[in-house]
Amino acid sequence: MPQAQDLYEILGVPRGASQDEIRKAYLKLAHKYHPDKTGGNKEAEDKLKEINAAYDVLKNPEKREKYDRFGAADGSNPFGGGNPFGGQGGEGFEAPFDDFFDMLFGQQGGRRGGRRAGGGAQPGNDLELRLSLTLKEAAKGAKKKVRFNRNETCGDCNGSGAAAGSQPQTCSECGGSGQIRAAHGFFSVTRPCHRCGGAGKIISNPCKSCGGAGQVKQSREVSVDIPAGVDTGSQLRVTGEGEPGRGGGPRGDLYIAIQVQSDERFRRDGTTILCEVPISFTQAALGDTVRVPTISGEAELKVPAGTQTGAQFRLRGLGMPDLRGYGTGDQIVKVVVETPKKLSKRQKELLKEFQEISDQENYPLYRRFLDSFFGD
Ligand SMILES: [Zn+2]
Ligand SMILES: [Zn+2]
Structure with missing residues (x-):
């Protein structure tokens, strides 16, 4: 399983670094881990690959923006070290992933959840929504309105919780910290104050x-x-649309977990779209131009004479776009030759006549089969 690490961390730059700072940091690291310097050991080689991959994303403002939106943002990556929300980061996370943009998914453990003990500014809770898209919407990208309930600061008490004219009182038990410290031998343990x-x-x-x-x-x-190219498991972060913070803390974020519905005509494999198209046995024998559906409309496919059932054809660039902007995949069309049913008398006559004037030259597969099994 590849180690998902924060790309900024890999290059050793802050998230707000300028493009120039990123470039300089990259050049320095690339120089340091260059095989000429390291004698080409495996570890240094892997490190250099990691550095190159990180720079590939961060050098490109568009990719970088996408990474900032989808990727490991501050504290949201349980593997990137430093989970500021503490505690449960990464626990129970097992799903394999090989993609920067997938790594947020299934990792709710690292989210901000629940209230933290103690007074002062507290960030608001993150929210998560699921959003179902058709394959076409996933291919084209979509603008969607999502409606949900969230907590808002109460306007009547301005979030204090105390009725008009009264004030919340500082808890005498914990002195307002919200935590009680208790000594257990050499250790001291803090726990939330039971009174407040x-x-x-x-x-x-x-x-x-x-x-x-x-x-x-x-x-x-x-x-x-x-964005175009999302798949089931993609997660979008909408910054600042979570619940309000307390005591002047920032709002949480809204996470949208994408689910792409299955489609009866198209099967998706990453950026490749697979589609089965039935053709008649005469089209297969004589060759024809057939209409095939694609996720972006209709296309024409030239089926050559002598096409066998199960033959696959590639329609370049008619598959799914890559979420990170690395081009568009292909559509693979698998043709299925359909044997006709319910033949009329006339059709049968024609086919019988056709059979009579056919020979093994017309059927090289069959001929090879005969030779190999019954030849000697
Ligand atoms: Zn209120
Ligand atoms: Zn208290």
Whole structure:
């Protein structure tokens, strides 16, 4: 399993680094790990590959922007070290992945969830939504409106949770920290304060609108640009559309988990689209130009004379676009030769006549079969 690491970390630059800084950092590292310097050992070689791959994305402002949107953003990557939300990062994450853009998926453990103990600024919770797309939408990209409920700061108490004219009181048990420190031999353990539940404050006269929570559920609609090429498992982050923070903390983010519906005509394998097209046995024998569906409309396929059932043809560039902008895949058309049924008398006559004037020259496969099994 390839190690997913933050691309900025690999190059040793901050997320806000300029393109020039990224280039300089890359050149320095590429020089350091160059086989001429390292004597070509395997470890250095792998490192150089990693550096090249990271630079390939970050040198290109478009790819970099996509990476910033989909990829391991601050704290969202349980493998990139430094999970600021602590605790459960990466636990239970097993799904194999080989793609920077897939690595957010299935990794909810690293998300901000629940309230952290203690007073002061706290970032808002992240939210996750699932969004189902047709294969066509995934191929073209789409603008989708998503509606969901999220907590908003209560307008009546401005988020304090205390009724008008009253104030939350600092918890006397923990002194407002929300945590109690207890000594156990050599260790000291902190746990959330039982009196205030970790909030650090006690509300004796709760706000009627929010019941003291400081937040109320509200419906929200967000318009999301889905880039072309997404697949089931792709995840989009909409920055700042999660729940509001507390005590001046920033809003959480909204994560949209994409699910691409299966299509009855097309099967997808990465950027390749597979499609089965039935043709008649006369078309297969004589050759023909047939109409085939593609995800971007209709195309024509020249089927040469003497085509066998199961033959595959490649329509270049008519598959799925690559999410990272590395071109567009192909469509593979597999033709299935259909044997006619319910023949009329006249059709039977013609076919019988056809059979009479056919010989083994017309059927090289059959002839080879006879030679190999019954030849000697
Ligand atoms: Zn309120
Ligand atoms: Zn307390």
